[in-house]
Amino acid sequence: MGGYGSGPYGAGLKTPKKTVEQYRSINIKQLKTIINSDIKELSFTISGVDKEQERILLIDWTNSNFGGKRPWFLCPWCTERRVKLYYKDQAFLCKNCHGLAYRRTQISGDCIAEIDWEIQKIQRRLEISNLEEYTAPLFKPKNMHQVTFFQLRMKLIDLKEKRAQEWINKAEKVLNII
């Protein structure tokens, strides 16, 4: 497991391994000393199999208990604050989201509940209480970063379309049985 701890981005991002234990990770604590406080995003390139890819990860800051500020990664999928992101299937996501992505591929046909769960999670962050009123909110919560707001909004629209499609698939199946 060479990648962990060998430099901020891990020396081995080049070749993601296939087994779960060997996924490369990126840890905000390792970056703490080299990033300026208040930086909002971190861009870097990783060497893919045949080309270099540019990646941007969003950084969020909270006040630390010991004074000063503490950086976090915002997971690109769930946008929760995370210390560590894992590199798998060409994406840096938190452990949960990689797990969910994996689980999603295992379920075929009926994942409406899972989509609903994700929709609700995003809506909580966007401070929306009424789910059916509109597809996506027009106004961002007071303290939310603009980029985060747009990302969440896009994700919400995407999830709602996905949900509609899942619903149609399910209905078709039921109709076929009848």
Ligand SMILES: [Zn+2]
């Ligand atoms: Zn996540």
